[in-house]
Amino acid sequence: xxxxxxxxxxxxxxxxxxxxxxxxxxxxxxxxxxxxxxxxxxxxxxxxxxxxxxxxxxxxxxxxxxxxxxxxxxxxxxxxxxxxxxxxxxxxxxxxxxxxxxxxxxxxxxxxxxxxxxxxxxxxxxxxxxxxxxxxxxxxxxxxxxxxxxxxxxxxxxxxxxxxxxxxxxxxxxxxxxxxxxxxxxxxxxxxxxxxxxxxxxxxxxxxxxxxxxxxxxxxxxxxxxxxxxxxxxxxxxxxxxxxxxxxxxxxxxxxxxxxxxxxxxxxxxxxxxxxxxxxxxxxxxxxxxxxxxxxxxxxxxxxxxxxxxxxxxxxxxxxxxxxxxxxxxxxxxxxxx
Amino acid sequence: xxxxxxxxxxxxxxxxxxxxxxxxxxxxxxxxxxxxxxxxxxxxxxxxxxxxxxxxxxxxxxxxxxxxxxxxxxxxxxxxxxxxxxxxxxxxxxxxxxxxxxxxxxxxxxxxxxxxxxxxxxxxxxxxxxxxxxxxxxxxxxxxxxxxxxxxxxxxxxxxxxxxxxxxxxxxxxxxxxxxxxxxxxxxxxxxxxxxxxxxxxxxxxxxxxxxxxxxxxxxxxxxxxxxxxxxxxxxxxxxxxxxxxxxxxxxxxxxxxxxxxxxxxxxxxxxxxxxxxxxxxxxxxxxxxxxx
Numbered sequence: 016x017x018x019x020x021x022x023x024x025x026x027x028x029x030x031x032x033x034x035x036x037x038x039x040x041x042x043x044x045x046x047x048x049x050x051x052x053x054x055x056x057x058x059x060x061x062x063x064x065x066x067x068x069x070x071x072x073x074x075x076x077x078x079x080x081x082x083x084x085x086x087x088x089x090x091x092x093x094x095x096x097x098x099x100x101x102x103x104x105x106x107x108x109x110x111x112x113x114x115x116x117x118x119x120x121x122x123x124x125x126x127x128x129x130x131x132x133x134x135x136x137x138x139x140x141x142x143x144x145x146x147x148x149x150x151x152x153x154x155x156x157x158x159x160x161x162x163x164x165x166x167x168x169x170x171x172x173x174x175x176x177x178x179x180x181x182x183x184x185x186x187x188x189x190x191x192x193x194x195x196x197x198x199x200x201x202x203x204x205x206x207x208x209x210x211x212x213x214x215x216x217x218x219x220x221x222x223x224x225x226x227x228x229x230x231x232x233x234x235x236x237x238x239x240x241x242x243x244x245x246x247x248x249x250x251x252x253x254x255x256x257x258x259x260x261x262x263x264x265x266x267x268x269x270x271x272x273x274x275x276x277x278x279x280x281x282x283x284x285x286x287x288x289x290x291x292x293x294x295x296x297x298x299x300x301x302x303x304x305x306x307x308x309x310x311x312x313x314x315x316x317x318x319x320x321x322x323x324x325x326x327x328x329x330x331x332x333x334x335x336x337x338x339x340x341x342x343x344x345x346x347x348x349x350x351x352x353x
Numbered sequence: 354x355x356x357x358x359x360x361x362x363x364x365x366x367x368x369x370x371x372x373x374x375x376x377x378x379x380x381x382x383x384x385x386x387x388x389x390x391x392x393x394x395x396x397x398x399x400x401x402x403x404x405x406x407x408x409x410x411x412x413x414x415x416x417x418x419x420x421x422x423x424x425x426x427x428x429x430x431x432x433x434x435x436x437x438x439x440x441x442x443x444x445x446x447x448x449x450x451x452x453x454x455x456x457x458x459x460x461x462x463x464x465x466x467x468x469x470x471x472x473x474x475x476x477x478x479x480x481x482x483x484x485x486x487x488x489x490x491x492x493x494x495x496x497x498x499x500x501x502x503x504x505x506x507x508x509x510x511x512x513x514x515x516x517x518x519x520x521x522x523x524x525x526x527x528x529x530x531x532x533x534x535x536x537x538x539x540x541x542x543x544x545x546x547x548x549x550x551x552x553x554x555x556x557x558x559x560x561x562x563x564x565x566x567x568x569x570x571x572x573x574x575x576x577x578x579x580x581x582x583x584x585x586x587x588x589x590x591x592x593x594x595x596x597x598x599x600x601x602x603x604x605x606x607x608x609x610x611x612x613x614x615x616x617x618x619x620x621x622x623x624x625x626x627x628x629x630x631x632x633x634x635x636x637x638x639x640x641x642x643x644x645x646x
Binding site for chain 2: 047051054055057058059061062063064065066068069075076078079127130134135139147151153154157158159161162164165167210213242246267268271272273274277278298301302318321324325329332
């Protein structure tokens with residue numbers, strides 16, 4: 016999947032398409048050819064089917080989690096027990112675990128991906144730009160189970176050494192107070208997630224930065240600013256909404272990412288207190304426990320966890336799409352009027 | 354002692370100031386190059402390890418035999434390779450017409466409200482975690498039918514493919530110049546033939562690129578398969594029963610305790626990564642003109 020294509024409409028001259036579309040005569044009427052009417056209705060029902068499928072997704076999640084919702088109600092979200100034997104389920108620790116891993120990954124990924132994006136969009140000479148973009152996008156196309164495999168066997172031992180070193184030297188710092196023996200845990204999951212979301216944030220930010228008019232930057236350069244000053248004072252403020260949107264999109268991916276996190280996250284059900292804690296995230300809990308769930312209430316509770324995860328990611332996704340749209344759409348309208 | 358004053362601050366221009374600003378500029382450029390190099394080296398390190406650990410185990414037996422009982426040496430992944438192909442094949446057959454058809458409708462017919470709703474929904478759907486899609490397929494198919502099956506796995510993969518195909522197809526159709534449509538319509542050609550015989554062929558490179566990349570993505574998805582198609586240690590090509598799949602095998606073997614299974618996980622990962630990269634590389638080479646535009 017090419018990441019740059021995901022959320023950003025490409026700017027194209029579409030005046031003639033627009034005028035074609037706005038004419039009502041294209042909607043088949045009674046007098047149209049029969050085949051035209053059939054084609055119209057077939058494609059329209061496919062478009063409607065996409066909407067129906069989305070609603071069906073929400074409906075099935077609600078139906079599947081009905082038993083758990085009736086049993087535990089909204090308190091499911093802030094309770095801290097997960098006891099399959101006593102059939103008591105609630106999920107605050109996995110929510111906090113998920114968010115801890117996701118925010119840690121943003122902390123690592125944002126500077127790296129913005130640096131890469133600016134370099135690719137502004138500094139990199141043409142001959143190196145295309146291969147570099149290809150490399151960044153290739154990183155995004157590695158299946159997450161493969162990243163997880165690599166993380167589990169290659170990265171986790173390195174993280175473990177890092178943990179021990181941090182514990183020995185900065186053990187007084189509360190975030191480094193956990194057990195430094197496992198390797199797997201919040202830190203490892205955060206790094207793995209950072210590797211996975213960096214190409215996404217970088218590719219979208221690069222596209223956003225490219226929409227900044229060149230003249231804006233050249234104006235500042237002509238006034239004697241250095242390149243970095245031009246970037247800092249013009250390019251980044253101009254693209255701010257889109258870049259923040261890209262970061263939020265990355266956050267959404269980090270929250271919902273499953274396989275790699277399941278493999279290096281540690282998967283213990285406890286409230287996260289330090290960077291070294293092995294803790295579940297919502298997705299890893301579903302992935303690792305679902306096939307072992309032996310009662311209806313257990314299955315239903317896991318689907319409830321999925322419903323909460325779905326709600327969180329959808330909110331994140333909508334906010335991100337709106338922010339990315341605002342900048343690129345404004346562009347499109349400006350082009351249209353010009 | 355000249356000072357250039359910009360709206361957002363001043364660019365002091367004494368000799369010392371200039372040197373300081375130049376140093377900051379160099380530092381920032383340097384760190385950008387450094388992080389770009391970091392991203393590239395992470396990719397190379399991952400690929401290098403997959404290659405190094407995986408390629409030595411690949412042999413004819415591994416590619417053509419079924420798994421042996423847990424804990425014993427040898428055995429292969431042929432059932433997983435075939436299972437993956439069946440799952441992704443059925444998923445594509447179900448999902449591609451829906452995605453392309455919906456894209457044709459919202460791109461070619463005037464319906465602003467439905468267009469905005471469908472496009473927005475597709476954007477949101479690309480962000481739905483794949484594990485949630487798995488839960489959806491479980492509740493929709495596995496639970497009512499009472500059995501894990503290849504069909505459920507394919508449905509989950511199809512649900513992941515639809516929005517990707519829809520978005521790339523819509524972008525592809527948008528790139529077709531309106532004059533082409535107008536010319537065909539002016540000849541009195543029915544609208545549906547204009548779309549199928551003029552617009553879609555004109556956009557075929559970008560369309561195919563989108564379809565193939567979506568398929569490659571589905572090939573690597575694991576989370577939606579865990580509790581839909583479940584996995585299978587035996588040879589099976591019947592989608593109404595549990596099918597094995599390459600990414601599932603990698604996951605199960607990697608988190609298991611056996612050395613032999615770990616080696617097979619690396620080898621299977623090498624196979625999967627090779628196929629995914631080969632597909633995306635070939636698409637780039639064959640449909641290159643799209644990137645040159």
